[in-house]
Amino acid sequence: xxxxxxxxxxxxxxxxxxxxxxxxxxxxxxxxxxxxxxxxxxxxxxxxxxxxxxxxxxxxxxxxxxxxxxxxxxxxxxxxxxxxxxxxxxxxxxxxxxxxxxxxxxxxxxxxxxxxxxxxxxxxxxxxxxxxxxxxxxxxxxxxxxxxxxxxxxxxxxxxxxxxxxxxxxxxxxxxxxxxxxxxxxxxxxxxxxxxxxxxxxxxxxxxxxxxxxxxxxxxxxxxxxxxxxxxxxxxxxxxxxxxxxxxxxxxxxxxxxxxxxxx
Numbered sequence: 001x002x003x004x005x006x007x008x009x010x011x012x013x014x015x016x017x018x019x020x021x022x023x024x025x026x027x028x029x030x031x032x033x034x035x036x037x038x039x040x041x042x043x044x045x046x047x048x049x050x051x052x053x054x055x056x057x058x059x060x061x062x063x064x065x066x067x068x069x070x071x072x073x074x075x076x077x078x079x080x081x082x083x084x085x086x087x088x089x090x091x092x093x094x095x096x097x098x099x100x101x102x103x104x105x106x107x108x109x110x111x112x113x114x115x116x117x118x119x120x121x122x123x124x125x126x127x128x129x130x131x132x133x134x135x136x137x138x139x140x141x142x143x144x145x146x147x148x149x150x151x152x153x154x155x156x157x158x159x160x161x162x163x164x165x166x167x168x169x170x171x172x173x174x175x176x177x178x179x180x181x182x183x184x185x186x187x188x189x190x191x192x193x194x195x196x197x198x199x200x201x202x203x204x205x206x207x208x209x210x211x212x213x214x215x216x217x218x219x220x221x222x223x224x225x226x227x228x229x230x231x232x233x234x235x236x237x238x239x240x241x242x243x244x245x246x247x248x249x250x251x252x253x254x255x256x257x258x259x260x261x262x263x264x
Contacts, residue, residue: 002171003143006034007180010041018042022066024140029063031140032205033187037180039087039099042071047083051103053179058208062096081105115213115252121149124166124224144188145170150228154194163192164228173221181221182254186210186245191260192229193239203262210256219247237262
């Protein structure tokens with residue numbers, strides 16, 4: 001099942017139960033971007049029009065298996081300008097993920113600070129595509145087209161604390177980029193700390209905070225998106241990684257911070 005089909009099924013179902021498809025795994029768990037996107041799609045019907053998403057915070061409590069996922073949504077507060085919503089996902093009556101999403105309409109501001117411009121990378125067509133190798137690379141990576149331009153691929157012993165490149169969905173995507181697709185594109189990259197390791201190891205996101213700067217109306221998930229992750233610190237089995245995603249115009253769309261547990 002494609003990412004678009006999976007999200008359409010979530011939106012069309014009135015049930016609190018969503019179905020996470022097979023072939024979207026990363027080790028023993030479902031791809032975190034798929035889980036976060038499905039939970040987000042259950043949140044949006046609870047939010048009034050004219051209140052775009054400002055931030056999403058995800059806590060990955062336990063590995064999520066393919067199949068049924070029960071998502072309970074609760075509006076924590078709806079004020080004059082902002083709405084705060086919580087979604088809690090369960091499998092086998094156990095909490096496995098929690099999402100806190102904040103929405104807010106625009107307002108006048110006396111301060112305006114423009115985000116920095118995109119870094120200069122080689123063009124996507126000038127670098128080799130990241131290969132999907134069944135049984136070696138995570139299952140979900142087959143759905144994305146990656147072009148590394150900064151740092152090294154996982155487990156190649158890079159000495160750089162930065163990693164990045166270009167990414168897009170391989171499937172056809174109609175219309176403007178969705179928040180769910182942005183979550184998937186952002187989380188599809190392996191943790192930057194993996195590039196510094198010299199041998200394979202497992203790891204998982206513990207927490208993930210995403211801030212939405214400006215979601216463009218003229219870009220799709222089939223456009224090339226520029227990504228860079230910077231390791232802020234890594235010790236005692238935990239890495240703290242900041243990342244940014246730019247659109248085809250070189251404008252910042254989302255920024256995030258991820259705490260990653262690394263095993264081995």
